[in-house]
Amino acid sequence: MHNNVNMALKTIKSCLNYQKPFIGSYKFSSTFASILNSPDIGEKAQLNMYQAIGSALDLTLENDPTAVVFGEDVGFGGVFRCSVGLQEKYGKDRVFNTPLCEQGIAGLGIGLAVAGATAIAEIQFADYMFPAFDQIVNEAAKYRYRSGNMFNCGGLTIRSPCGAVGHGALYHSQSPEAYYAHTPGLKIVIPSGATKAKGLLIACIKDKDPCIFLEPKILYRAAVEDVPVGNYTLPLGKADIITPGNDVTLIGWGTQVHVLSEVAKLAKEQLKVHCEVIDLVSILPWDQETICNSVKKTGRVLIAHEAPLTGGFGAEIASVIQEECFLHLEAPVQRVTGFDTPFPHVFEPFYLPNKWRCLEAVKFLINY
Amino acid sequence: MMFKVLQQSYFIKQFRYSLSAQFSSLIQKQTKATQEQTVLYPGASTRWTEKVQLFKVEDQPVIPTYRVLDLDGFILNSSQDPQLGKKTSVEMYKCMVMLNTMDKVMYDAQRQGRISFYMTNYGEEATHVGSAAALSPKDLIYGQYRESGVLLWRGYTLNQFMDQCYGNCDDQGLGRQMPVHHGSKALNFVTLSSPLTTQMPQAVGSAYAYKRAKNNCCVIVYFGEGAASEGDCHAAFNFAATLEVPVIFFCRNNGYAISTPVSEQYRGDGIAGRAAGYGIAALRVDGNDIFAVYNATQTARKYVLENFKPIIIEALTYRVGHHSTSDDSSAYRSIQEVQQWEEVNPIQRFRKYLEQNKWWDEEQQNKFVADAKKQVLKAFAEAEKKPKPEWQEMFYDTYYELPNHLMKQMQYMENHIKKYQDKYPLKDFKVAK
Numbered sequence: 125m126h127n128n129v130n131m132a133l134k135t136i137k138s139c140l141n142y143q144k145p146f147i148g149s150y151k152f153s154s155t156f157a158s159i160l161n162s163p164d165i166g167e168k169a170q171l172n173m174y175q176a177i178g179s180a181l182d183l184t185l186e187n188d189p190t191a192v193v194f195g196e197d198v199g200f201g202g203v204f205r206c207s208v209g210l211q212e213k214y215g216k217d218r219v220f221n222t223p224l225c226e227q228g229i230a231g232l233g234i235g236l237a238v239a240g241a242t243a244i245a246e247i248q249f250a251d252y253m254f255p256a257f258d259q260i261v262n263e264a265a266k267y268r269y270r271s272g273n274m275f276n277c278g279g280l281t282i283r284s285p286c287g288a289v290g291h292g293a294l295y296h297s298q299s300p301e302a303y304y305a306h307t308p309g310l311k312i313v314i315p316s317g318a319t320k321a322k323g324l325l326i327a328c329i330k331d332k333d334p335c336i337f338l339e340p341k342i343l344y345r346a347a348v349e350d351v352p353v354g355n356y357t358l359p360l361g362k363a364d365i366i367t368p369g370n371d372v373t374l375i376g377w378g379t380q381v382h383v384l385s386e387v388a389k390l391a392k393e394q395l396k397v398h399c400e401v402i403d404l405v406s407i408l409p410w411d412q413e414t415i416c417n418s419v420k421k422t423g424r425v426l427i428a429h430e431a432p433l434t435g436g437f438g439a440e441i442a443s444v445i446q447e448e449c450f451l452h453l454e455a456p457v458q459r460v461t462g463f464d465t466p467f468p469h470v471f472e473p474f475y476l477p478n479k480w481r482c483l484e485a486v487k488f489l490i491n492y
Numbered sequence: 493m494m495f496k497v498l499q500q501s502y503f504i505k506q507f508r509y510s511l512s513a514q515f516s517s518l519i520q521k522q523t524k525a526t527q528e529q530t531v532l533y534p535g536a537s538t539r540w541t542e543k544v545q546l547f548k549v550e551d552q553p554v555i556p557t558y559r560v561l562d563l564d565g566f567i568l569n570s571s572q573d574p575q576l577g578k579k580t581s582v583e584m585y586k587c588m589v590m591l592n593t594m595d596k597v598m599y600d601a602q603r604q605g606r607i608s609f610y611m612t613n614y615g616e617e618a619t620h621v622g623s624a625a626a627l628s629p630k631d632l633i634y635g636q637y638r639e640s641g642v643l644l645w646r647g648y649t650l651n652q653f654m655d656q657c658y659g660n661c662d663d664q665g666l667g668r669q670m671p672v673h674h675g676s677k678a679l680n681f682v683t684l685s686s687p688l689t690t691q692m693p694q695a696v697g698s699a700y701a702y703k704r705a706k707n708n709c710c711v712i713v714y715f716g717e718g719a720a721s722e723g724d725c726h727a728a729f730n731f732a733a734t735l736e737v738p739v740i741f742f743c744r745n746n747g748y749a750i751s752t753p754v755s756e757q758y759r760g761d762g763i764a765g766r767a768a769g770y771g772i773a774a775l776r777v778d779g780n781d782i783f784a785v786y787n788a789t790q791t792a793r794k795y796v797l798e799n800f801k802p803i804i805i806e807a808l809t810y811r812v813g814h815h816s817t818s819d820d821s822s823a824y825r826s827i828q829e830v831q832q833w834e835e836v837n838p839i840q841r842f843r844k845y846l847e848q849n850k851w852w853d854e855e856q857q858n859k860f861v862a863d864a865k866k867q868v869l870k871a872f873a874e875a876e877k878k879p880k881p882e883w884q885e886m887f888y889d890t891y892y893e894l895p896n897h898l899m900k901q902m903q904y905m906e907n908h909i910k911k912y913q914d915k916y917p918l919k920d921f922k923v924a925k
Contacts, residue, residue: 190701217704223734228693228727232735235697238682239632241704243697255723262687263694269889271675271683272666278892308890332892361895409895 153365156358160319168350173343176318176351177206177283180325181244183355185214188242190279191329193219195229195246203248204285204344230256230282234264237279237334244329250286250338251295257303264334265309278332283325285341286314287379288430288476292341293469299378299431299462301407304336305440311335311360312407316381318349320405323358331360340378363411365418369398372424372489375415375441377404380428380477387482394483397490407437415441416448423454424489428477433461455492458485555764555776557808560783563836565844567783574783574790576625578851584625584645584782585846586860588617588839591641593864594653595813597872602671602817606876607657609671613640615780615812618838619744621645622785623805626793627712632698633681634691634713637672638744642714646679650868654875661881661922666889688719692728692741696802699737703800710738710796712789717806718749720763729770732802740792741772741804744779746811751824764806772802779807780838783845812837882924883909883916 159165171179184191193207199221201208211219222229229245236243247253253260260282268276288297304312311333315321321339328335366381367388374384381403388399400418404410419425425445427438442457460477468475529539560572567573576584595612602610613620620641627633633642640653652664656674659667665675665683675683682691682698695713702709719725720743732739743763747754760766767774773795777788785807792803810833814821821830846852887902888894894902909916 190704192700192704220735223727223730225723225727225730227724228696228731231690231693231724231727232697232700232731235694235699236701237697238694239698239701239705241701258687259690259693259724263685263690266685267683268892270665270669270673270685271677272664272668273889274664274675274677275683276892311891409891409897412897 153363155362156320156364159323159356159358160352165352165356166354167352169353170348171318171322171351172345173315173318173321173339173347174204174206174345176322176349177325177339178208178210179351179353180322180329181207181210182213184242184244184326184329185210185218187355188329190240191218191242191244192236193244193246194222194232196224196248197221198246202246204341206246206283206339206344226252226255227259230259230264233280233282234259234267234277234334237277238267238275240279242279242329243277243281245280245282247282247284249296249298249341250284250300251298253282253284253300256282260304260310260334260336261307265307267309267334269309276332277334280334281325281328281331281337282335283337283339285344286338287340287342288467288472289342290472291469292467294466297430297467297472299338299429301338301377302431302435302437302440305408305437307408309333310408312338313360313405314338314340314378314407315343315405316340316378316403317343317347319351320358320364320403322351323356324360324405326355327357327360330357335360338378342379358405361406361409361411363414364403364405365400365414366403367399367401369400369422371398371422372400372426372486373415373418373422374399374401374482374486375404375425375427376402376429377407378430380430383477383479383482384426384428387479387486390479390483391486395487395490397486399486404441410441412444412448416445419445419449420452423452424492425453426458426460426482426485426489428460428482428485430462430476432464433459434464436461455489458489460485549760552761552765554761555774555806557776557778558784558788559778559781560787561781561841561845563841565841565846565848567845572783572787574786576783576786578849580625581842581846581849582851584621585839585842585852586864587621587641587645588782588842589860590650590864590868591617591620591644592839593861594640594644594650594868597865597868598653598657599813599817601657601872607671609817610657611637611672611816612813613638615810615833615837616744616746617641618782618842619742619779619785619807619809622782623712623714623742623789623807626786626789628709628793630680630707630709631793632695632702632709632711633679634695634698634711635681635684636688636691636715636719636744637684637686638716639714640672640674643674643676643679643681646676646681648674648676648679648681650871651874652676654871655878658875658878659880660875660878662875662878663881666881666885668885689715689722689724689728691715692719692724693731695739695741696728696732696735696737699732699739699802700735703737708797710740710793712740712742714742714744716749717743717745717747717754717763718752718757720766721749721757729766729772729802729804733771736800737802738796738800739802740789740796741802742789743804743806744809745806746779746809748811748815748821748825750815750819751821753825762806762808764804767804772804774804774806776806776808779809780836780841782838782842809838880921882922883918884924 233243233245391397438459624642624645655662657671673684699711764774764776
């Protein structure tokens, strides 16, 4: 894989130029808020998402002597700086570079977990997870099931940067969550900001099932929030209501949550429409209850994701909504997504499901 | 002069392990190195040459094959006698015969449609028992699927073999996998899976964890020569070498991957010949010589644990049986070829050794074979009678806990089955409490 350090660092820098930084915390729903606003959550500090992820790794290495962090170039801090300073602090046997081979990284992680260690593997870009697809789908996901619970690799977490970044083209932009969502046995989580990234990553690492943790790379530096300094976890399998509303339900995850928040603002200003914005957070297993309750209330729903339309995770959500909320729907479920093409370089502004395409879908839902 | 060379090799080391090497000093040293015939590029420690020289396969040394016993069971060099004594030697022999007996019964059972699938171990019994006997019971084992003898040596019972093949309620795997996909937590034998070679980088990961845990145990991973063509084998060799882990890669090179002969599998010096390319030590043994396999594995175990480095053992053998019950090997190899190997099979060879020592005779042989067959048939009959697990086991262990969506799917199936009871083989399955 041709992804050298300079390229990656350049990528991060230009994220900032490409899109307005998402500075400041947004509100969390009752489930997430009750944890984050509890008195014992402790001190908070302004961190961006890569620093929050680094903090999660740091606390894990400190508290769990079996934990190891590994992947391509993680030793010097990672091409996105997520593991900065950790090798110096915990030693080369706990934070280390592997040879450049994704199937090896995934297999190594599974073996570590089978032997009882906590394995935190990094795949440099989600676009390069596919060489490890066999290890993830045929092995990691099926370990507990096929052995009758004699063996498992629940101690494995695979982190990987995903999503659009402004100029990542075909192989530095992909959102592969739907491929993995079709695999029973995996948990898939995508944070939309620094606070969630830390709490959810610690939850994935502690979880007893193999987890895939996809980090929207455009948020690494852009999403700055007041993040709790200490150890905390956020629930897996739970969606987060970002903005409550009664007219339309907007569902997204990762970077798209920020797009939808802005759509909700525009809809309120321009159309006097109150949107309920939901961050799905967990792709597998996903929070059907929160989604269906919202749709039953609003009767209208828009699902938006960067990944292509056909076979995207939006299809799964739309299908369940249709089954569970049939009598409550006032308009057809709308999906605004990437197109069914590879992710293009110069055409990225036309490819992404941006706020204008989403706002147009809201108008359609209201006027249907 | 000597001092200079030492200084330079020190410098090479420093350079190779430090990202902050000063380029100016590198160039200075490079100039000196040119005179000294030492190359300072970080990619390899090498010397200069002014000749265009191809390094051809045919010029490279071939790794020899280690043996202890000749075909008549005589020890060729007494210094290589593992001196296991009567008790252990006889136990090893019995284990091979038992495996062979079980294979015959199970193979026939599949032919009769009583189990869905089977894979025999004919001809490779010595690789299993010889290697397993040289390990500590605490060493972790990863296998491919043709290593039943390893499990048998460790104490996996005939009932456990049969229960797994029948997928009945006593199968520890709960009937979820095809026959022959054994596993045992108690015996440190990781449950087998069908995708070839996936176990190899996993074994490296476990060996890394063992090294960190300082538990003085190693990991051994078995695989065939066909599996060694998968990308995961490359990953495992390279990761094991660079991460310095105590793992024994044990390759059963039996000449065929289903119908594909080794000439269509690779063109190098077998699998052991690849070791040097990865910076790994290698050992090639006669896989039909149980003592050679035992000594090699014992040496390998000592080496990996003392050095925290991997090793590759390649055991040359011959797959006497069909690939599986779904394969008729006469479609791609001659019956004469197979017969020739049946005659020099590893069990016969070891029997000759035992008989020379007066540790075994015809009478004991007949008695043991009859007894083994009786035991196998008994376990077989018991396994056949047991019901399958509760059908709800289909849903459990997908995750550590049953998630909501799977709970719903299970409830849906429960309601469906109530309505369509006569359409499902419920009488063969245990009923949930």
